[in-house]
Amino acid sequence: MEIEKKVESGVLIFALEGDLMGGPEAEAFQKEILAAIEREQVQVVADLSRVRWMNSSGLGMLIRALISLRSSSGDLRLASISERLRRPMEIARLDTVFQQYDAVTEAINSFN
Template identity: 45%
Template structure:
C-alpha cells in the first residue's frame, strides 16, 4: 500500500493506494491518520478509489480514526468506496457507521 495526503478547504484528504492487509503498510495509514488528528484536524476524508481491497486490519484502522475524531468533536468520511470494500462494509454492518460519498468533492461539501 502507498499513502498520500493533501488538504482542501481545511479538510484532510488521505489517499491510500493498493491493498490494506496488515503489517508495516497498514501501520503507515494508522499513524498518518492519528498524526493529522493530533495536529488538530477534525475533518478527514479517506478516498478509497485506489484501494484494491482491505481486510479487517484496514476496517479497524478506519474505525480507530472515526472514533478518535468523534471523541474530539470531529468526523471521518469515506469517498469512492469500491464494490469489494462496500461489500465488506455491508457484511460487517459498518456501512451503518461510516458516511460514504460518491466523490471526494461530495464528501468535502458534506461537512
Template identity: 30%
Template sequence: MGIAVSRGWIQRTFILSKGKGMKIKRHEKDGVAILEISGEMYGGPDNMVLIDTISELVKEKKLDLVIDLSKVKWISSTGLGILVSARSHYAKEGGVMKLCNPNDRVLGILQVTRLNLIFDVLPSLDDAVASFKK
C-alpha cells in the same frame, strides 16, 4: 512533497507510504484533510503509517477528514479495524471522519460488515468535502 493548483484546489501532497501493499497520500481541500489510499489494506507496517498519520492529523487539529478509498483494491479485517479505531479517535477529539468512493468490492465489504451504517460513505471526493460545509 509536491504542490499543485487546479480548479479551486490548493494541494500539498505528501507521499507517506510506498510499501508494497498500500500507499498513502495526504493533502487538503477547503480545509478538509484527505488521505488517499491505494493498493491493499491488509495490515503490517503500512497500517502503522496510517495510524500515525491519523494521530498527526488529530494533533494538528485537522478534525475534518476524508479517506478516499477509490484506489483501494481490497481491505482485510485488520484494515477495517483500523478505520473503526480511527473514527472513534476522531469522534473522541470532536472530529468527523468520512469515507468516499469505494469500489464495488470494498463497498460490499463495508455493507456485509455493516460498517456502512457507522461511516458516512460518499460517492465522490468532491461530495465528501462538500458535506463538511452543510
C-alpha cells in the same frame, strides 16, 4: 498500501492506494491520524478509489481512525468506494457507521 495526503477546503484528504491489510501500513496510517489530531485537523476524508482490496484488518484500521477522530470532535468520511470494498463493509454493518460518498468532493462538502 500507499498514503498520499492533501488539504482541500480545510479538510484533510488521505488518498489510499493498494491493499488495506493492516500491519505496518495500518500503524503508519494511525500515526498520520494522530498527527492530524494534534494539528487540530479533525475533518478527514479517506479516498478509497485506488484501493484494490481490504480485509478485516483494513476495516479495523479505518475503525480505529474513526474512533480517534470522533473522540476529538472530528469525523472520517469515506469516498469513492468500489463495490468490491462496499460489500465487506455491508456484511460487517459498517455502512451504518461510516458516512460514505461517491466522490471526494461530495465528502468534503459534507463537512460544511
